[in-house]
Amino acid sequence: MHLSKLFTKTSKNLPADETALNAQLLIKAGYVHKEMAGVYSFLPLGLKVLENIKQIVREEMDAIGGQELIMSSLQPKETWQKTNRWDDKTVDIWFKSKLKNGTEVGFGWSHEEPIVEMMKNHVSSYKDLPSYVYQFQTKLRNELRSKSGIMRGREFVMKDMYSASLDQKDHDKFYQDCIEAYHRVFDRLGIGGETFLTFASGGAFTEFSHEFQTICDAGEDTIYLSRSKKIAVNKEVLNDDVLKKLGLKRDELEEVKSAEVGNIFDFNVIKSKEMGFKYTDEAGKIQFVHLGSYGIGISRLMGVLVEKFADDKGIVWPEAVAPAKVYLISVGEDNKITDQANQIYKELKDSGVEVLFDDRSVGPGQKFADAELIGIPLRVVVSEKSLEAGGLEYKKRTSNDTEIVSVKELLDRVAN
Ligand code: ATP
Ligand code: MG
Numbered sequence: 001m002h003l004s005k006l007f008t009k010t011s012k013n014l015p016a017d018e019t020a021l022n023a024q025l026l027i028k029a030g031y032v033h034k035e036m037a038g039v040y041s042f043l044p045l046g047l048k049v050l051e052n053i054k055q056i057v058r059e060e061m062d063a064i065g066g067q068e069l070i071m072s073s074l075q076p077k078e079t080w081q082k083t084n085r086w087d088d089k090t091v092d093i094w095f096k097s098k099l100k101n102g103t104e105v106g107f108g109w110s111h112e113e114p115i116v117e118m119m120k121n122h123v124s125s126y127k128d129l130p131s132y133v134y135q136f137q138t139k140l141r142n143e144l145r146s147k148s149g150i151m152r153g154r155e156f157v158m159k160d161m162y163s164a165s166l167d168q169k170d171h172d173k174f175y176q177d178c179i180e181a182y183h184r185v186f187d188r189l190g191i192g193g194e195t196f197l198t199f200a201s202g203g204a205f206t207e208f209s210h211e212f213q214t215i216c217d218a219g220e221d222t223i224y225l226s227r228s229k230k231i232a233v234n235k236e237v238l239n240d241d242v243l244k245k246l247g248l249k250r251d252e253l254e255e256v257k258s259a260e261v262g263n264i265f266d267f268n269v270i271k272s273k274e275m276g277f278k279y280t281d282e283a284g285k286i287q288f289v290h291l292g293s294y295g296i297g298i299s300r301l302m303g304v305l306v307e308k309f310a311d312d313k314g315i316v317w318p319e320a321v322a323p324a325k326v327y328l329i330s331v332g333e334d335n336k337i338t339d340q341a342n343q344i345y346k347e348l349k350d351s352g353v354e355v356l357f358d359d360r361s362v363g364p365g366q367k368f369a370d371a372e373l374i375g376i377p378l379r380v381v382v383s384e385k386s387l388e389a390g391g392l393e394y395k396k397r398t399s400n401d402t403e404i405v406s407v408k409e410l411l412d413r414v415a416n
Contacts, residue, residue, distance in 0.1 A: 001324065001354075001355070001356055001357065002357050002359050003358045003359060003360050003370075004359045004360045004361070006044065006045075007044075008043050008045065009030060010028060010029055010030055010373055010374070011027070011028055014027055015027070017037065018034060018149070020147060020148050020151065021149070021218060021310065022150055022302075022303035022304075022306040022310075023040065023150055023303070024149070025306055025310055025373070026040075026046065026303075026306060028314075029045070029315055029373045029374045030043055030045060030374075031043060031045050031049065031315075032046045037146045037154070038143060038152065038153050038154035038155070039154050040150050040153060040155075040299075042299075045323045045374070046302075048323035048324075049302055049317065049322070049323055050157065050302060052320065052321040052322070052323075053189065053298055053301055053321050054136050054157075054159070056185055056189065056320060056321070057136075057159050057185055057296055058136075060182075060184050060185050060188075061132075061159070061161055061181065063181065064174070064177045064178060064181045065130075065132050065174075066133065066134045066161055067131075067132065067133050068133075068136075069134075069135050070135045070136070071111045071114055071118070071137060073107055073138065073140065074106075074107065074108075075105060075106045075107070075108050075111075075113075075114050076105065077103075077105065077106065079113045079114055079117045080113050082113065082274055082275050082276075083275065085113065086106070091109070092144075093109050093141040093142045093143060094106055094109060094142060095107040095140050095141070108137065108140060109139055110139065110160070111135070111137060111160055111162075112160075112162070112267075112293055113271075113275065115133065115160075116162075117275065119131070119133070119162075119164055119277065119289075120276070123279060123289065124278075124279055124280065125280050126279055126280065126281050126282055126287075129164055129165060129166045129170070129289065130170055130174060131163075131164045132161060132162070133162055134159060134160060134161035134162070134294075135160060136157060136158070136298060137157070138155055138156070138157055139155070139158050141153075141154055141155075141156075142154065148303070149303055150300065150302060150303040151219070151259060151300045151304065151307070152220065153299060153300075156297065156298075156299045156300065157297075157298040157299040158295055158296065158297055158298060159296040160293065160294070161178070161294040162291065162292065162293055162294070163175075163178075163291065163292040163293075164277075164289045164290070164291060165290040165292070166287075166289075166290065167287075167290055168268075168290060170290065171266065171290045171291075174292065175264065175266060175292055178292075179210070179264065182212055182262055182264070182294075182296070183195075185262075185296065186212065186214070188320050189301065189318060189320060190309075190318035191261075191305070194214055194215045194216075194308070195215075195261065196213050196215075196223065196225050196230065196231060196232040197210055197212060197231050197232070198210065198211040198212065198213040198223050198225075198231070198232040198233065198234050198258075198260075199232070199234065199242065200234040200236065200237055201234070201237050202265070202266070203265075204270065205266060205267050205268055205270055206265075206268065208237070209263060209265045209266070210263065210264045211234060211260050211263040212260070212261050212262035212296075213232060213234070213258035213259065213260055214261050214304055214308070215257070215258050216257060216259040216307055217257050218257075218259070218304075218307045219257050219258045219259030219260070220259065220260075221235070221258045221260055222235040222255060222256070223255075223256060223258045224238055224253040225256060226248055226252055226254075229248070231246070233246065233248070233253070235255075259304050259307075260297070260300075261301050261304060262295055262296040262297065263294075263295050264292065264293070264294045264295075265293045265294075266292050267291040267292060267293060268290060268291070269289070271291050272288040272289045272291055277289045277291070302321075305318060305321065309375075310375075313372035313373065314372045314373035314374065315373065315375030316375050316397050316398060317375045317376065317377065317397075319377045322376055322377050323354070323356070323376070324354040324355055324356040325353050325354050325355070325378060325414055326348060326353060326354070326355045326356070326376065326377075326378045326379075326414060327355075327356050327358065327371045327374065327376035327378065327379045328341060328344060328348070328355050328358065328380050328381075328382070329358045329364070329367045329371060329379065329380070329381045329383075330357075330358070330359060330381075331364045331367070331381060331382070331384070332383060332384055333361075336387065337382055337384065340382050341357070341359070343407075344380070344382065344392065344410070345357045347407065347411060348410075348411070348415075351414075352415070353414050353415060356374070356376055364383075371397075375397060376397060377396065377397050378394065378395070378414065379397065380393065380394055380395075380410060381395075386404060389404045390404055391404045391405050391406045391407065391409070391410075392404065392405055392406075392407065392410055394410065
């Protein structure tokens with residue numbers, strides 16, 4: 001992609017009310033646009049990052065048997081009345097509206113009930129189970145506060161997966177598969193070492209649910225973690241009983257700020273009973289389907305990655321999600337330089353490497369500053385100086401050291 005053609009521009013101006021670092025950097029670099037508090041649009045570079053995160057999650061969900069679908073945003077009131085979750089007194093984040101004929105509709109803040117309602121049409125026998133479905137969906141929530149940039153949106157992208165299993169044993173196996181898949185997702189995103197399986201409130205369903213919490217100063221949660229055991233307890237459920245149950249001692253726990261990047265719930269058969277989701281077992285007996293729910297905050301993750309890896313010059317994307325692998329800069333208008341830069345751009349593209357080519361007619365100072373701000377993993381400069389030294393200047397976003405490499409050497413390094 002040629003930066004001279006990209007419609008977004010980097011900017012020094014910020015909306016006056018934007019206090020979160022992740023949104024400040026993403027707006028400055030042209031990844032997102034703030035519509036209003038808690039509501040952000042994703043621009044071409046931002047969309048690429050979001051899609052890269054989704055793709056990693058998609059591959060891991062498919063690998064454990066997930067089938068992707070997409071549910072609607074408009075939801076019928078009746079579906080939610082079955083579990084007593086239509087009332088604003090029980091769910092305080094609803095956005096609701098009315099059809100022309102007066103029929104009330106809700107905007108999907110979650111799809112737990114609609115998914116169950118939909119699955120009832122397809123699952124009726126033990127032969128239909130287990131079944132795992134997931135989607136990437138924009139959730140709409142009337143959140144009270146939204147001061148964490150894209151980490152807490154009133155509109156945000158979630159991956160939500162639902163499991164329908166025969167019984168507890170069948171459910172437990174998938175639940176464990178999903179924990180492992182989640183660990184792989186966070187490893188691939190570069191935050192595996194800082195993301196902890198966390199015991200949290202199980203609500204009406206179980207004693208505990210599990211959250212995946214990433215250590216992050218900008219996060220809204222507080223967890224107590226045991227690094228040696230690689231588990232944590234959310235402050236909201238921490239007490240002596242819980243510590244005892246998990247073989248943990250208070251003095252070995254570390255208190256840290258964290259962001260909930262995912263969570264998993266065992267609904268048991270409670271929701272199935274409320275909604276009449278049944279199947280016929282092998283003996284011909286009617287049973288209730290055992291349900292689980294598994295979320296990942298896709299857009300929140302993007303914010304977490306910015307918060308965790310950014311430095312004083314700008315964003316630093318992990319390679320797995322960066323919108324391009326190489327930020328190519330040409331310095332000077334000399335034909336020799338332009339030709340060489342065009343040639344490198346072509347060769348990189350031909351070998352399947354995504355490149356942001358800064359071919360704008362602006363000074364080198366701005367190109368270098370924007371390369372840091374935008375946060376692409378590798379910076380490659382073609383200049384009079386680099387050509388004299390025998391090649392291209394090569395620098396990693398995470399390092400201050402530069403070196404001169406030949407075109408062949410560059411291709412060898414980035415193409416694999
Ligand atoms: P939180 O406690 O942060 O409000 P939640 O318990 O409401 O999260 P779920 O409804 O289970 O979370 O959503 C699944 C995942 O979606 C969460 O683990 C989180 O990563 C993400 N998420 C939840 N609310 C938001 C939001 N307002 N903005 C961005 N991501 C969110
Ligand atoms: Mg919430």
